[in-house]
Amino acid sequence: MSDHSAVLDAHQDEHVAHQFANAKQQYESSNLGMWLFLMTEVMFFGGMFGAYVIYRTWYPEAFKIASTATNVPLGAMNTVVLIVSSLTMALAVQSAQLGKKKMLVWMIILTMFFGAWFLGVKAIEYSEKWHHHHVPGANFIWEGDGGREVQILYCLYFAMTGMHAVHMVVGLGIMTWLLLTAIKGHYTPKYYNPVEICGLYWHFVDIVWIFLFPMLYLI
Amino acid sequence: MSAYVETPDAASKVNYLTNGWTWQSWLLTGDHKRIAMLYLISITVFFALGGAFAAAIRLELMTPRGDLMEAETYNKVFTMHGVIMIFFFLIPSVPATLGNFLIPLMVGAKDLAFPKINLLSWYLYIIGGILGLYVAVSGGVDTGWTFYTPYSSTYSNSAVIATAMGAFVAGFSSILTGLNFIVTIHKMRAPGLTWGRLPLFVWAHYATSLIQLLGTPVVAITLVLMMLERGFRIGFFDPALGGDPVLFQHLFWFYSHPAVYIMILPGMGVISEIVTCYSKKSVFGYEFIAGSSLAIAILGFFVWGHHMFVAGQSTYAGMVFSLITFAVAVPSAVKVFNWAATMYKGSISWDTPMLYAMGFMGLFTIGGVTGVMLATMALDLHMHDTYFVVAHFHYVMVGGMVMAFMGGLHFWWSKMTGRSYPEMAGRVSAFLVFIGFNLTFFPQFIVGYLGMPRRYHAYPDEFQVYHVMSTAGAGVLGIGYLLPAIYFTYSLFAGKRVTDPNPVNAKGLEWTVPTPPPTENFIVPPVVTEEVYAYAEQEEKSLV
Numbered sequence: 219m220s221d222h223s224a225v226l227d228a229h230q231d232e233h234v235a236h237q238f239a240n241a242k243q244q245y246e247s248s249n250l251g252m253w254l255f256l257m258t259e260v261m262f263f264g265g266m267f268g269a270y271v272i273y274r275t276w277y278p279e280a281f282k283i284a285s286t287a288t289n290v291p292l293g294a295m296n297t298v299v300l301i302v303s304s305l306t307m308a309l310a311v312q313s314a315q316l317g318k319k320k321m322l323v324w325m326i327i328l329t330m331f332f333g334a335w336f337l338g339v340k341a342i343e344y345s346e347k348w349h350h351h352h353v354p355g356a357n358f359i360w361e362g363d364g365g366r367e368v369q370i371l372y373c374l375y376f377a378m379t380g381m382h383a384v385h386m387v388v389g390l391g392i393m394t395w396l397l398l399t400a401i402k403g404h405y406t407p408k409y410y411n412p413v414e415i416c417g418l419y420w421h422f423v424d425i426v427w428i429f430l431f432p433m434l435y436l437i
Numbered sequence: 438m439s440a441y442v443e444t445p446d447a448a449s450k451v452n453y454l455t456n457g458w459t460w461q462s463w464l465l466t467g468d469h470k471r472i473a474m475l476y477l478i479s480i481t482v483f484f485a486l487g488g489a490f491a492a493a494i495r496l497e498l499m500t501p502r503g504d505l506m507e508a509e510t511y512n513k514v515f516t517m518h519g520v521i522m523i524f525f526f527l528i529p530s531v532p533a534t535l536g537n538f539l540i541p542l543m544v545g546a547k548d549l550a551f552p553k554i555n556l557l558s559w560y561l562y563i564i565g566g567i568l569g570l571y572v573a574v575s576g577g578v579d580t581g582w583t584f585y586t587p588y589s590s591t592y593s594n595s596a597v598i599a600t601a602m603g604a605f606v607a608g609f610s611s612i613l614t615g616l617n618f619i620v621t622i623h624k625m626r627a628p629g630l631t632w633g634r635l636p637l638f639v640w641a642h643y644a645t646s647l648i649q650l651l652g653t654p655v656v657a658i659t660l661v662l663m664m665l666e667r668g669f670r671i672g673f674f675d676p677a678l679g680g681d682p683v684l685f686q687h688l689f690w691f692y693s694h695p696a697v698y699i700m701i702l703p704g705m706g707v708i709s710e711i712v713t714c715y716s717k718k719s720v721f722g723y724e725f726i727a728g729s730s731l732a733i734a735i736l737g738f739f740v741w742g743h744h745m746f747v748a749g750q751s752t753y754a755g756m757v758f759s760l761i762t763f764a765v766a767v768p769s770a771v772k773v774f775n776w777a778a779t780m781y782k783g784s785i786s787w788d789t790p791m792l793y794a795m796g797f798m799g800l801f802t803i804g805g806v807t808g809v810m811l812a813t814m815a816l817d818l819h820m821h822d823t824y825f826v827v828a829h830f831h832y833v834m835v836g837g838m839v840m841a842f843m844g845g846l847h848f849w850w851s852k853m854t855g856r857s858y859p860e861m862a863g864r865v866s867a868f869l870v871f872i873g874f875n876l877t878f879f880p881q882f883i884v885g886y887l888g889m890p891r892r893y894h895a896y897p898d899e900f901q902v903y904h905v906m907s908t909a910g911a912g913v914l915g916i917g918y919l920l921p922a923i924y925f926t927y928s929l930f931a932g933k934r935v936t937d938p939n940p941v942n943a944k945g946l947e948w949t950v951p952t953p954p955p956t957e958n959f960i961v962p963p964v965v966t967e968e969v970y971a972y973a974e975q976e977e978k979s980l981v
Contacts, residue, residue: 237541237548238625239962247550247624254616258654265658265688269673272684354678355670366679373671373678377662 233409245411252415256422259385263426266378270433273370280367285435287352288375289343293435296339297427303332304424311417314410319403322413326397329420333390340383347372375434382430385423392416452855452953467552468956473538474853475559476529481922483525483566486573488915490518495877495911498904503894511894512579513595517572519582524604525566527838528611528696531703532618532649533562535845536642538853540618542947542954543636545627545963550620558613565607572596572603581892583693586674586685590666598667601660608653608660611699615649618642627946629965636945636969637726641706644730648695648702648737656692659685686748690741698737700834701801702730704841705772708794711848712776714943715791716783719970722775729768736765746817755814762812769805773798788941789863793844796871800836804829807882822892825885828878836874843870843921850925851940855953856932862924869917876910944970 238244274281310325351359354372358365396416399405405413453470456462463471493514497505506514537555541548549555572578578600580589589597622635622643635643663685665671672678674685713720720726742750742758776798785791807829811817820826843866851857880903885891889900896904939948946963947954967974 235552236957237546237550237552243624247620250623251551251554251616251620254619254650258612258616258650261651262654262658265655266662268688269662269684272681277679354672370673370679373665373673373680376671377665377673381658381661 241409248411248415249418252418256418259422259426263378263381266374266381267429270374270378273367273374277364277367277370280364281371282437283362283364284368284371285437287350288435289346290435292339292343293431296336297431299332299336299339300424300427303329303336304421306332307417307420311410311414314400314405314413315407317407319400319405322400322405323397326393326400330390330393330397333386333393337383337386337390340379371434378430378434382423382426385426389420389423392419451955452951453956454855454953456956465556467548467556469537469541469549469552469555470853470954470956472555472559473534476533476537476562479559479563479566480526480529480534483521483569484918485922486570487518487521487526488918490514490521492911492915494518495908497894498896499908501896501898501901501904506894508894509579510577512581512892513577515892516578516581516600520578520600520604521569521573522834523582523696523700524607525562525569527700527834528607529562529614530700530838530842531707531845532642532645532699533558533610533614535707535842535849536618536638536645536703537614539849539947540621540639540642541625542950542958543639543945544622544625545630545946545959545965546621546625547957547959549617550625551617554613555617558610558617561606561610561613565603565605565610568599568603568606572600575599583689584660584663585689586663586666586680586682587676590663590672591675591677598664601664605657605660608657611649612653615646615653618646619650622646627963627965630946633724634965634967634969635727636706637709637720637723637730638703638706640727641702641709641730644734645699645702647731647734648699651738652692652695652699655688656696659688659692662688683745683748683750686745687741690744691738694741694744695734695737697830697833698733700838702733704797704838704845705730707841707845707848708776708797709772710943710945711790711794711844712779713970713972714848714941715788715794716780716785717942717972718779718783719968719972720775721778721781722771723969725771726775729771732768733765736761736768740765740812743812743817746814747821752814759812759814763809766805766809769801773802773805787864788847789858789860789867790844790848792864792867793840793847793870796867796874797837797840797844800832800840800871800874804832804834804836807832820885822890823885824881824889824891827891828881828885831878831881836878840870840874843867846921846925848941849947850928851935852947852952852954854929854932855935856928857935857940858921858924858928858932862920866917866920866924869913869920871917873910873913873915873917877907877914878910880904880906880910944972 234241234244238247306325306328310322310329313319313321313325347353348357351357352372354369354376358369358372360368362368393416396413399412453468457466463475466472493506494511497503497511497514503511537549575596578593578595578597580593580595580597580600584597584601589601622639626635662673666673666675666678666680670678672680674680674682676682709720709726740758740762742754743762746755746759776794807825811820811826811829847858847863884900884903884907887900889896889903935952938950938952940952941948944967946965949963950958950960
């Protein structure tokens, strides 16, 4: 890397970018950056959660009926799948810290596998909604009372789970990059920060689903 | 380091401007100073474009009848003016140019914490801007910059989705800039540079960045929901689909009110620097000015309902929003009084930046006080959606932020470019802007109070005299902005060279590095031992 800054820091680590004084500063900055980004994500999803709270308060009956039409077993399975993927992600971070390269690669692969599983199940659920005519705008038909109010819940359902799925897809992209760099052996017990930061993102997306599942399926 | 070019200093003579001449060395740079210059060029283009739309509005309003354009064209013109000026000029103006350039220098760092993300933010801004330009040439959009539903999501026959997409993408550019600033200010300060020694410019940007991080994502998701409703009839806001249009207004203003503080706080930071420098005195009440920035940022999140006094929100909610809005006036006034107290018994020199700063203080005060008037619920019923509101926010945004931006640009111009500008022309431009601005917008307070609603292209004859004054003023204002555009461009290529690290005799780490700064900013990492704004000691030394 930038050899001219050797004057500034004789022990410049090869992984420390030129703008940082030392590895500790880089580590702390990267972590803070990711936490701040997750804060913006909380606000991003917060807008939809706010809309959910308001419409649920207005139309409690319609929401109760509408959520019975969601596929609880599939949703529950997806919840378990995501929690397990969070476990494998945490194990990936630990393997990186301990320098177990083979374990790290396998844990990333497992995390990606569970992530893909989740998206597959989600696709099945969406097509089910299509067949039952529960997709608002495109083909919404509701037999029974309060179709207009019920439709709002399905709007929220598709917006919230859809936005979550977009985050999952982005997460899989990040994991692919992490996998390739891990295979090349980029990460050592002294430098595992990217694994940790990608892990933070993955856990966040997982937590969003932990809220979405009871809100849209159970209550 | 694949796509991103790192440019080491070959020799000490090389500065950030001369370090690499290829287009890649600019377009793929990680250097915060070069990115700031890229931003400066791009926002100037958008400012000129937004100004052209403003000129079209003023020309149409010269006569009471719609003889220059139809009502629909007029709607598109004022919408484009608002969208361009707010999303593509005011929000990035000071933070992305001066902030980008100066924050690493002021905190004693070699660059921002994430140079690649900084470059990404410029590209996102450009993508958003291109979407905006596409809308401008492909028929326009007529919803107003506020995109109120259900008009935007259901009835408008214009390019709503492309415009909202542009604002959405530009929003992420703003988020990333804020994120970069907060991490840099937290983690990369030089040894000895405690929070109590940070320049007020940095404090103001810290507060701004907090709003960018917490507010912008909310408008992003709001625009997404609006686009879903328009594109797929997945409805949240259209009553025909069971939604509530007022919910859109709540979500929209939750960001867009704090966003006006994104547009003014950095300007206040600039003024704090200029006033202390040209008064040659330590700033009065440092802690209070720093704290008032944070107070504005925090209080600013709880006042959005004052945009909705007549939108059917409950009177009690309105009272709370009204009270909190009054409260925002307190930290704003703290700043103005402290600047005045800083100048008291100072040795003031009337250079161009100081003239702009004085203009800011007067015009911002008028804008702020009329804001308190509008926050009064009973008065707002009369003045809501009139030219009084238009005049109010132009006093804050143009009289405030644009004045501060111009002042800051003159103040740091020599540091940024290594060239000087003609001082006399600068003073003339400051006067022209001040006179032109007041002539444009003061009559709008009167015509608004008399009942002229905003967003109309035709009006009763008795209002014409005010509109003619306003249009004449806009002409003067236009010349006032054109003049710096000419002499800055001239100065960039042929201005007198400046090599003095501190030509204005100011305090702060940015004045300790060579002019223009080298790519790595500091040849030796700085250690701060001095209190902030130690102008008093400087005076003593010069006496000895």
